Amino acid sequence: MNSTYWSWERFLDALPFVLDGLWITIVLTISCFLFSLLFGFVWTFLKRIPIKSFNWIVTWVMEFIRSTPPLVQLFFIYYAWPVIPVVGVTLSPMTSAILGLGLHFSTYIAEIYRAGIESVEKGQWEAAKALNLSTMDKWRMIILPQAIPPTIPMLGNYFIIMFKEVPLASTISVAEILLRANTYGARNFAYLEPLTIVGIIFLVLSYPSAVLIRKLEVKMNTRFDKNAAAKSS
């Protein structure tokens, strides 16, 4: 029965079993994304605090989170966090995954926010000042409405990237599609078909979204070019 070859029978048998994990994958993706959007704001805010040494610390903490593997970060939160005295709490696999992946990607999201804010022309800041707007009004009425639109395609890209990183959560026993596939594989000693299914699911969901975002990006770019053209003439 441990055939070395491909079997369509097994493929069809494994399909519903693996698909059962899909909605966990999706829920986890959305949760991680929302968490990282939120935490991205926190980083952006922290980085704008004009104290040099503090700024330096924030920058390097972000660099640390960004350049170390999310897998190890997951393990840290899931296995190590509960053991730490005083602050340690045991977290469910799902919560650990949301925290771990969300935190990891929030450092990238923060970069996107920063780029969005920096894309607002200097003149706009000066104009806001000239109009004597309060800090709150300046951000609400002038800066954010211009800073947010260009970030949307980039954020979309990160949504897809996170979707593809969610299977890491299988390593801390979140029952998303990869874990389901591995479970099926262990039970029947046939990994090829369930893993292929996982690959196909990712391809089928992420490729069209990527194409969609590319289109959105082109659309945004032309809009911005028009703005630029209007500016120069």
Next chain:
Amino acid sequence: MTITILLAASLFAYIMAFVAGLSRLSRNIIIRKVGGFYVEVFRGTSLIVQLFWLYYAIPMLLNIQVASNWWIGVIAIGLNYGAYLSEVVRSSILSVDQGQTEAATALNMSSFQRMRFIIFPQAVRMMLPEFGNYTIQILKGTSLVSLIGLTDVLYYGDIIRSTNASITPIVYLVVLVFYFLLALPLIWLTRKGEEIAKKGAASQ
């Protein structure tokens, strides 16, 4: 182990990046489509899925016992990031200003000479920062090889953890710091790359 995989996988990814990136710019539609297929498949699925797939599929499909999982790790990581980097290669070449091609034509260069002396050297400069960034990604990706039973730094961390739970936080912290120390020179190189890229290329 982590370091050898990092080096081999990076090298493999760079090679794949140029092979796939250039083939996607080829005039031959078949070469272009094959390159495109590779890129979309490997960018469209996760590294961890590819790693497991290759780990189980290669021995099954080809009916061979792969000499070592080290190779599977290198191939999976190399193919995955090669696909991402090929987009960097492609877009850098395309973003070299059209006027550069025209000036080279006016100096009567052949299309090969244009590529070799004018377009490629500028495109490579533009690629440097992204290659640096992706090498950091590759470094992070190497952590996955412990999942297919390779004895990398994370694997040893797991072993220590299972023998003494109370030192778990320290173990993982050490692992994280280890990765960060490896990443530091790459971060530095990426910043250098940005400086070089700013100077030496005419981009559109």
Next chain:
Amino acid sequence: MTAPIVQYRDVCKSFGDVEVLKGINLDINPAEKVAVIGPSGSGKTTIIRLLMTLEEPTSGDIVVDGKNLWKMEKNGDMVRANENHLRNVRGDIGMVFQHFNLFPHMTILENCMTAPVHVKKENKDEVRKRAVEMLERVGLGDKIDNYPSQLSGGQKQRVAMARAVVMRPKIMLFDEVTSALDPELVGEVLEVIRDLAQHEDMAMVLVTHEMDFALDIADKVLFLDEGVIAEQGSAKEVIEHSQNERLQSFLSRFRS
């Protein structure tokens, strides 16, 4: 009477539905200095881009030194030229661009040396000597190891001219070479062109908006209007004796 070095015969060029050139007939003699003037959008730049093989004509022939540029003979038929043929014929043509198009990753000297060494396979030392001489002649002898990003626009354009001349072309094309420059830098570039026009025996085609300068150095002036050569002749003929109303109104914009 010498044979013309460049001949345009009924050359037309369209971009999509837009007909930019509608039947150009033109002879350029060796060492002749030709100025092409006309309103923007009249197809001036396209004329020289066709000759540099940067665009392909929709119909008609361009003959360079007796050889058809865009067509070649194959088994008795005239077929579309391949790259080899183009390279053979365009070897005598050089061009200077509006936006300089210097190679940013090379020093000034390397910019001038790469093509003679690798394309014409000339001796490196000999090329270096010639390139340095040429750079000195355009007043940049002290900048040869600088990169283009360290130069002003006028200096960049002087390098671009040196780069083209080092290839020893028989025909030099100038595509609005002062249009991208700050006004105070135009003079130094025009001085170099004047120097080349007086001391080099290559043919020159200048597409330009610098009317007085063009009329001053040109042997022949072409007035291009809506894709056709509406008027041609010596500067004196074109300016003083032309009855062409559009030319007069065009010229009046440059006279105050």
